[in-house]
Amino acid sequence: MEKTNGRRVILFPLPLQGCINPMIQLAKILHSRGFSITVIHTRFNAPKASSHPLFTFLQIPDGLSEAETRTRDVTLLITLLNQRCESPFRECLTKLFAESETEEEKQRTSCLIDDSNWLFTQSVAESFNLPRFVLCTYKFTFFLGHLLVPQLRREGFLPFPDSEAEDLVPVFPPLRKKDLSRIMRNSRQSELLDSYLQKILETTKRASGIIVMSCEELDRDSLAESNEVFTFPIFPIGPSHIHDVQASSSSLFEPDQSCIPWLDKRETRSVTYVSLGSIVTISESELLEIACGLSNTNLSFLWVVRPGSVHGRDWIESLPQGFIESLDEKGKIVKWAPQKEVLAHRAIGGFLTHNGWNSTVESICEGVPMISLPFAWDQMLNARFVSDVWRIGIHLEGRIERREIERAVRRLMLGSEGEGIRERINALRDEVRRSVQRGGSSSRYLDDLVDRILSF
Missing domain, CATH: 3.40.50.2000 (Glycogen Phosphorylase B;)
Known part of the structure; x- marks a missing residue:
């Protein structure tokens, strides 16, 4: 039986395969450090609870129609999820805490960890006096850089002439201008995207820290620059899938083992x-x-x-x-x-x-x-x-x-x-x-993260 530290962590993944994988991997890492794990998830793209019998899974309604679940527009999907999941998420937390029989048991929940693309979770966490950590599932260089896109647009950097397509983006290296153009290709939605990115920045700044599924060896420059944007700790503990924890699949698709x-x-x-x-x-x-x-x-x-x-x-x-x-x-x-x-x-x-x-x-x-x-x-x-x-x-x-x-x-x-x-x-x-081995950079940051969670 795993050794427990008597603390619970609540995780809330964005229901996309690339976001579910690192969140479940993080859950396994924290469970190996003694934390009880509760995963709140949407009905859409629900993770397979049977693959993780040591975790508690709580499903909330997401309000998506069958047609909406089939959309190829990821931005639209995330927007709809943010519009429709706040009340169910709040109700789930309310019920979860109400089911605790004593005040002591309520205090066992240490924090909430959720995806950076959830815009309402910071306010909800604050209403429960629950510390929130943001899980960054991108390379941290991209996470910092994409938050600057509204600034680039305000300063007239976007759009740019075709003759500059091969030039580097000054505040977003080594991205080239043609790459940025492909990222921002739907200019009709630029105002909506700018507002969305601004909200990510605002809500993230109010969090207790960022957990990054990368390591110093892959993100050294951007991690060094992070203190210009954020005043709290950054914990680059990745790559999460090679930590020494029990392997289990979090795939939404059935792999062909042949x-x-x-x-x-x-x-x-x-x-x-x-x-x-x-x-x-x-x-x-x-x-x-x-x-x-x-x-x-x-x-x-x-x-x-x-x-x-x-x-x-x-x-x-x-x-x-x-x-x-x-x-x-x-x-x-x-x-x-x-x-x-x-x-x-x-x-x-x-x-x-x-x-x-x-x-x-x-x-x-x-x-x-x-x-x-x-x-x-x-x-x-x-x-x-x-x-x-x-x-x-x-x-x-x-x-x-x-x-x-x-x-x-x-x-x-x-x-x-x-x-x-x-x-x-x-x-x-x-x-x-080497970063995830004892004494490596990710291993040290993981120790720091565990200590930080236990301090609440």
């Missing part, structure tokens, strides 16, 4: 793993370009195509007739994969990725070089760090063309350029893995 025996039959570092994450959608023509690019390499690949990720199609039925048969064991396409297990497999030699932060860090931790194909939001910045700063991958620069994909895979898997990339990512992997 990936692993298939990989077992492949040669070491011979397979390119391809996955664009849990949210990205592509067109039929882009699906075809990726398929042909991978096939034309004559190298092995494992490709995740999430059902519903191709516009207007259920899955891969728009691929040419006979394409799957033509692969002849060279390629495998699945609906979802056990990604951490796949990236750790000896057969994987490269990762064609959208560069979501979870995927990027998981790839670094296994020393797998990347081919960057970012689509939106923080993916743009993560890809720039991969290609331009750490130099551990190749950037496709948004080109979803078969010749470009074939060329990038060959450069990474077969050329001397790929060997140099592999040496650099192996060195970075070792640094990052």
Whole structure:
């Protein structure tokens, strides 16, 4: 039985796969330090409670219609959730505290930890005199930088002429202006976005601290700059998935476990793993370009195509007739994969990725070089760090063309350029893995976080 410290922590994840994963990983870390864990979650994308029997799960209604749960507009989805979840969340906390039989038991709840994209939780926490920590699921460089976008717009920095597309964004390096343009491409919603980002900044400043799913080794510069924005402690305790805690899945999708025996039959570092994450959608023509690019390499690949990720199609039925048969064991396409297990497999030699932060860090931790194909939001910045700063991958620069994909895979898997990339990512992997070991930077910050929570 786990040793308990008699304290409870309440966690409230945003119901997106990339936000649920780090929150559940944090829950496991804190549970290993003796905390009781209560997870409040929405009906939409509810985490699988059966996978985490030691935690208490409390579901609240989110008011989303079936049509709204299918939207591809993540900004709209988050806006709707913020509009409709405040009252149910407050009622859940009220009931949770009322069920405590004594004042002493009420005091056992130490704090609330929730996602930075929840805008109402700070006010609710304050009404219960409950300290709140913000969980940053982005690279901290992006978290700091994206809060400055309203300022950039006020100062006339946005928009900018096409001739400056390759220039660096002065307050947001190593992002280029063309990357920022893709992040902010829907200018009609700029006023709404600016207001939303301003509220994130305001509510975060009133919190008790920020927990960052990164480490000093990956975010040193931005962490050093954080005291210019925030006056409270920052706790970079990541990467959370390699802390020495019990493994269990927090995936919203059922992984195809046949990936692993298939990989077992492949040669070491011979397979390119391809996955664009849990949210990205592509067109039929882009699906075809990726398929042909991978096939034309004559190298092995494992490709995740999430059902519903191709516009207007259920899955891969728009691929040419006979394409799957033509692969002849060279390629495998699945609906979802056990990604951490796949990236750790000896057969994987490269990762064609959208560069979501979870995927990027998981790839670094296994020393797998990347081919960057970012689509939106923080993916743009993560890809720039991969290609331009750490130099551990190749950037496709948004080109979803078969010749470009074939060329990038060959450069990474077969050329001397790929060997140099592999040496650099192996060195970075070792640094990052040391951070969570006893005495490492993340381990020390975790100790500080535990002490801070226990002080309430």
